[in-house]
Amino acid sequence: MKTVLFDIGIMPVGKYCNLSCRGCFQKTRKKTEFLTVDARIADHLQSMGITRCFIGGGEPLLHNDLEPVLHKISKSFSIRYLLTHGNDLSSHHYVKNYVETIVISIDPMHERATRQEYGKISYPDNIFAFIKESGVDKKVRINSVAGSLNELPFFLKLKERITGTGNVKGWYVYANTNSSISKNDYTELIDRINKSGRSGLNVEYKLPSEDFIQILILPDLSLESYSFNVFHGIKKVHVKNILSFNKLADLLKHIGKLHGKSSDVFSQMGSGRIK
Template identity: 25%
Template sequence: MSDRLKLSEMVVGGVKFLRYLLKGGIFNINLEVTKRCNARCDFCDYWKEKPPDEMDDYVCVVKKLNPLSVSLTGGEPLLRKDLEEIIHRLRKNFGFLYISLITNGMLLTYKRGLRLWDAGLNELSISLDYLDKRHDDTRKLPGLTAHILEIAPQLARAGVDMCFNVVIKKGNLEEVPNIIEWAAE
């Protein structure tokens, strides 16, 4: 992340973090940028709900709460056509703000991943509960696992920082070491 920040932004970030350590405050906020979702996960019911209107600008929320970090979540954030603009506005208004995006990955393309990164994203977090078809079955998205296993290494080679979220549930705890090993490669 430091190679993407100006010296002044690093100083502001350091002061902000020191103030957080000394006085407390909000470390991270989750900004639910949409409730719409293309998955039909068996542990989530967002897809059953009629989505409410979506905000266009989150700068005022972030200014009010003043966190060190923001996670863009959903639903599925990649359904937002203006996601790059949301990230860009946050980056423009807050030099030191760690911005992550949590996605199921199905709508992620190489070009979109690079556009998100160029807009100011610091970390792309992809949900991955299994390394095989069981992940597709859980999310009700055929081909999802193969897509993630293909796109994630491409984006990593391009310099996009990423991590993987695993929803621990009955039957996949033994899969976690395999996911960690795959992600480390």
């Protein structure tokens, strides 16, 4: 018997996410119908004993219409972090007043998804300005995905921009298991990034793990009840019909059976074990 870590995320974004990133659960480009989290879902998650989660996307900051939803979630749960692609961070009221830890996704995949020029950091300067200005009262982490050793120029430029802000607390580069990158190429990529430029900010390895599952609660009832995939080296579970589970332990037992891990002990990141 071994311990399997899990993390729970609420995804308040539906039809307004227009990034259409490869590997996203919206990869068919079918736009979902619901924008907000049903009040019953938030209340039910609390009744199940869920007290902490992260806010994911899509892009939860893409439209101001989402702000009331984000407020409701933050009042109901302990928010571990907000995951964003960095849209309009500096002027977003919610970020300024409610979010302490921000995880920003910056990688070649999203550059290509938004039809930006491959191999260059063309994200708006205000993202890096926000990181530089907010480092005192915000915890900022960068998440990236590596799909090829050929992406090294992108990551070297990104390191230059990140270290220039001086306020990034961590940088994780995941091995994209949906690409052809080998373990040797991935290791070489990370080593070359860490040896380049100024010291003080080293990339942390993120290889695929059998001992971590990400559980994503979807607000859209039109999606499949459960879908499982491995993306960026992370096992993900998309859960629609959360109302059919009365306790967190029941949900974990169901997920464990589907993953062949029914005899393992589940432990939420930052909390105790749950059998």
